[in-house]
Amino acid sequence: MTTMTETSSYGTRQNWFARTEGWLDDKGKGAWIAAMVLGFIFFWPVGLALLMYMIWSKRMFSGPSCAKRSKRTMMTTRNTGNAAFDAYKADTLRLEEEQTNFESFLERLREAKDKAEFDQFMDERAKRNDGPAEA
Secondary structure, eight states, X not given: OOOHHHHHHHHHHHHHHHHHHHHHXXXXXXXXXHHHXXXXXXXXXXXXXXXXXXXXXXXXXXXXXXXXXXXHHHHHHOOOSOHHHHHHHHHHHHHHHHHHHHHHHHXXXXXXXXXXXXXXXXXXXXXXXXXXXXX
């Protein structure tokens, strides 16, 4: 059973990490590299941990997309206080999710159609090969 102090302390640590990550993403890949180099200079395990995190989160090789991903994450979780804008944002994000779901549905549909056509081709080919052999 967790106490209120433990829960709020964990939430604060998590928010601090998310804010730091967002700040570094806003500054770009150079800020991540600078933080990693400083980590190696001052205390090498920190630099190593940052390097591992950058590779694991694909920040090392992803280019400018990491900043976009972080901004989208912040946009989905942050409440602006303006009810009309928050409703608009929620609807827009819902529509983007529906579009993604629909596109994945269409991809599965295309794959199923391709598989059916391939199976039909293989069945016709097997029938031709199994037909009566003429001498």
